[in-house]
Amino acid sequence: MFIKDYISKDFPCFSLTDSIESARDTLEDFGYSHIFIKKSHHFYGAIAKDFLYEGDGILKDLEHQIERFAILEDNNIMDSIRLFYTFNANVIPVINKNEKYLGYITCEDIFQNFSRYPLFSETGAILTIETPARKYSMTEIANIVESNNSKFYGGFITSMSDEMIQITIKISNENLSSIDATFDRYDYRIVQKYYSDEKSDLFNDRFGFFQKFIEI
Template identity: 60%
Template sequence: MFIKDYISKDYPAFNTSDSIEEANEVAKEFGYSHVFIKKKGIYQGALSQQFLEESPEGNLASLEHHFEKFALLDDGNILDSIKLFHTFNTNIIPIITKQEKYRGYFSCDDVFSEFAKYPLFSETGALLVVQIHSKNYSMTDVCKIVESNNAKIYGCYISSFVDEEVQITLKISSENLSSIDETFERYGYNVVHKYYDDEKEELLKDRFGFFQKYMEF
C-alpha cells in the first residue's frame, strides 16, 4: 500500500525549456491526462494534455501561471491518491521527494490493480448498506452482528454521514443473509440497501413463476 513500491519511471517530466508541442505529443502517445514540469530536477507543477492542445507554440515556461501543483510524496500511501485523482481529474500523479525532486509517477491503473487483490473487491458475496444514528454507531457491534450469524466480513467502511446518521457499507459472505438482515433491524439499524436475493425474495420469485405457468394453461 506504500507509494514507494509502485513508482513508475517510464514517463518523463519535462524541463521548463521544453516545447509545448513536444510535451503534448508525449502525453497523447502515453494516453495520460497530464504532463509534469521540472526545473533543475525540482518539480514545478502539472499541465493537462487538453490545455496543451489549446495552447500557442512556445516553451512550457510560458505557461507557468497555469501549473497545477499536485503530487504525492514517495513515502505516502496509495489511499492518499484517491482524492487527488478526483480533484484534479487526472489519471496520473507525480511522485516527489520531501525536497520536491521528481521521482516518477503513479497511475490510476496501479490503484485498480492493487485494490483488486483485496477481498472487499475480489470475493463474491453480498453487499449491505446499513444506517444508524451516529451516537449509537459501533463498528464492533456491526462486526459482531455479521459474525454471530456465522458469516464472514470481507470489508467494511463508513460510506457517508447524513445529518446525524452514519451509513456503513459491508461486503460479507453469503451465509444466513436473512438472519443478518433481521439482526441488524433488531439492534436498531436500518438496512438501506442490499445487493443479493434473500430467501423471502426467492420464494416470491418461485411463486410468481408458478403463477405465470398456471396462467399459460
C-alpha cells in the same frame, strides 16, 4: 502499501522551455491526464491534458494553468486516492522530501493492488446501512454479520453527519435474510443492498467499491 513500491519511471518531467507539441505527443503516447513540470531541478506542478490543445509554443506559456499536486514516496497508497479524485487525474507524480521528481503512479496501479484484497476480490453481498451517529460501531456491525455465520470482509464510512452515518460493507452470501433482520433489530436501516454469487459480476463489484473509495 507504500508509494515507493509502485513507482514507474518512464514518464518524463518536462521543463518550461520544452515545446507544447512535444509534451502533447508524449501525453498521447501514454494516455495520461496530466504532464509534469520541473523548475530549477525541483518538481513544479502538473498541467492537465486539455490545456495542451489550446495552441503551440512552449510550456511556459501555460504556466498559469499549472496545478500543484504530488505524493511523497514514503506515503501509503491510500493517500493517493483523494488526489486522483480531486484533480480528476489518472496519474500522480511522486516526489521525495526535497521535491525531486522520482516517477509516477497510476490509478490502474492502485486499482490492481486493491483488487487483491478480500474486500474486493471475494464474491458476496454489498450492503449500505445507516445508523444514528451516536451509536455507530464497526465492531457491532461485524459482530452482527459473524453471529449469523457469515464472513465480514470489510467496510468503510460512505456518508457522515452529526446525526447519521452510512457504512458500506462487504460480506459473504450466507444467511442474508437473517442478517437483514438482525440489523433491523439493532436499529440499523439497510439503504442499499446488492447480492451476487456470479463470478461474471466480480469486476463490477470491485470497480464499484473502488469508485466509492475515491468519492470519500
